[in-house]
Amino acid sequence: MIQVLRLENSFISRSNNLDLTEESQKYHSSSGGRGILVSLYEFVSLYWPNIRTVIICADEDKLFMTDCLNIISGSFPTIKSLVIKDAGNITGLHLWISKKHPKLSKLELINTHDSRLSFVQLFDTSDESSEVKKSRGTMGLEHLVAEKVSLTDAVFEKLALNGRIRSLVINESNFESNFKNPSEVKDETPLTPSLYVPRSVPNRLISLKFCQIVPVDLEYRFPMNSLMLPKIEEFVLECDIFPHDGHFFDYFFKEKHLNLKKIILPTINDSLALDISENCPNLTLLTVVANGGHCYENLDFSNSGLNSLFSNLPFLTNIEISTKCFTSRKPFSVNDGLFNYYNNSEWKLSSLTKISILDAYFSPQSISTLISLSPSLRILKVSLKNNKIQLPSPPSDEFTTSATNPLSLLALCCSTNSSFERLANISPYSSSFEKLVVYYRNIKSKYAQRLENIPNLHLRRISFC
Incomplete structure (x- = not known):
């Protein structure tokens, strides 16, 4: 068949x-x-x-x-799904498809695009007469993948008024500036008040993904929030170069997102972490990928931000923050102070199965504490503390692990001789882990020989910027 x-x-x-x-x-x-x-x-x-x-x-x-x-x-x-690859720019394609295939529920355009004016036609379900809708070709799309779209406020307005689209993926596109000049940023509202009025057809968007996005203007504010997307469960923004701070999300994360469960972002700081922790109470996955093209002065993430996430997200199962740049020059400071100055008895870590923050520098004792506070933890990736740039060591560096909470993977980044010395506090407990991975830039022969005697330990060389 x-x-x-x-x-x-x-x-x-x-x-x-x-x-x-x-x-x-x-x-x-x-x-x-x-x-x-x-x-x-x-x-x-x-x-x-x-x-x-x-x-x-x-x-x-x-x-x-x-x-x-x-x-x-x-x-x-009457086909339900249409995929078009490598057709290039075809003017009028979106409108033509909507007229010819009114029962289409999934459309995927790969290396195929059309003008932005007809792009909004794909999901425009604003209140119109049936005759007007028929002539314009409005159809019942639920899943849409598109590329090379100019993302204007008008596009987001149509998306907010849509009552059909359930998942939207936008690739290789750009956000058009939504302010006249930087001086008007604080006084201007990004979208019209009509969007906040209850509609007869509620927005059904569950998944919204922006992939391979063109670098965003510094003054841009993402012009949507939970009132426009009340059912959103997944929000993804991937951008190789993101010279922006958390103000990009000033509107999106300032209201409650009760259904939001998965967030993938290109940046993080303490203020943004606080907004997410307070307004996304049912979040299960948070991933931040800020790669080597990032403006690191905006990565102002510290113990305060991580404490907010640990304290307010009881359903969080996976947290991963990666900057792909292990250097003390950026204002990313997560260390033993997280355990020394914050009340970890208020942390809600019972659901966490994966913690991956290689820019977090912890002592063996802090690693042990984190494991003991996370009964479901299976994967932990952090860095061993560097004495030269971190807080003083706690009184004891003893490392312990519970047999009732075996890790499938413990990954540690060692960037100095002192961190390799600290590894000696953990290596006797290597049998408690199914796999122990050590990331390094350079390693002296005496440490390499010592680590060779640990059967389940794997050395992985990585580049440091």
Whole structure:
């Protein structure tokens, strides 16, 4: 029973190859020229009632793309999922699809894009007459993947008014500035008040992802909040270069997100951590990936921020903060002060299974305390304390671990001789871990020889900036 139709246009010595695949069943045409379309016409002349997904790989061939769409719209008007790859820029594509496939629920555009004016047409369900909706081609999309979109406030306004889209992924796009000049940032409201008025059709968006986003203007504020996205469960923003501070999220995290469970961000600081901990009470996963292209002066994250996260998120199972740059030059300071100056009896760590913060410098005693406070912990990744830049050591550096809480992985970063010396306090307990990984930049032979005697220890060299 064929459910997926795949049309692929590959140029090899000016020949066209047709690959219509469902598991092991394939159809090929290499007659060149228009042979692929002849085969397609022969295929669709038969009765295929179960086809629900069509995948078109256009290879930048506009004529091939146009013919395929025309044939599919006539033969498979009720398909549920459409994927278009490598079609380039096709003006009017979004509006055409919405008119021809009103029952489409999932649309994925890869290296395929259209003008921003018709992009909002894909999810515009504002209050209009049925005649107007029919003429404009509004359809029932629930899942949308798109690229190269100019993300204006108008786009977000239409998204907030939408009552159909459940998941939206935007790739390789840019946020257009939503303020006239920096002096007006404090006085200007990003969106119109009408968005806050209850609507007959509530927003259904559950997952919102921005991937490979173009660097964002320093004065930009993400113009959405929980009133516009009351059902949001997953928010992802991935940006290789994010020269921004936490004010980017001034609107988004200032209101309660009761359903938000998964957050992936390119930055973190104490203020942002506090907002997340207070307004996302049901959060289960927090990942921060601030890579080497980041402006590290905005990574003002300290014990205060981590204490906020530990104290207010009882359902958190996974926290990972990675800067890919182990250096004391950035204002990232998580260390033993977290245990010395904050009341860890108020921490809510019972659900945590993974803690990965390699920029956190802890002594063996602090690591032991963290493990004992996290009964479900299976993976812990931190750095062993560097005496030269961290707080003084606590009175005792003894390391203990409970047999009732065995870790599957303990990963430690050692950047100085003193941290390798401290590793000696932990190595006798290596049998308590299924795997002990030590990250290092340089290591003296005496330490390397000593570590070779630990059977489940693995050395991993990493670069330090």
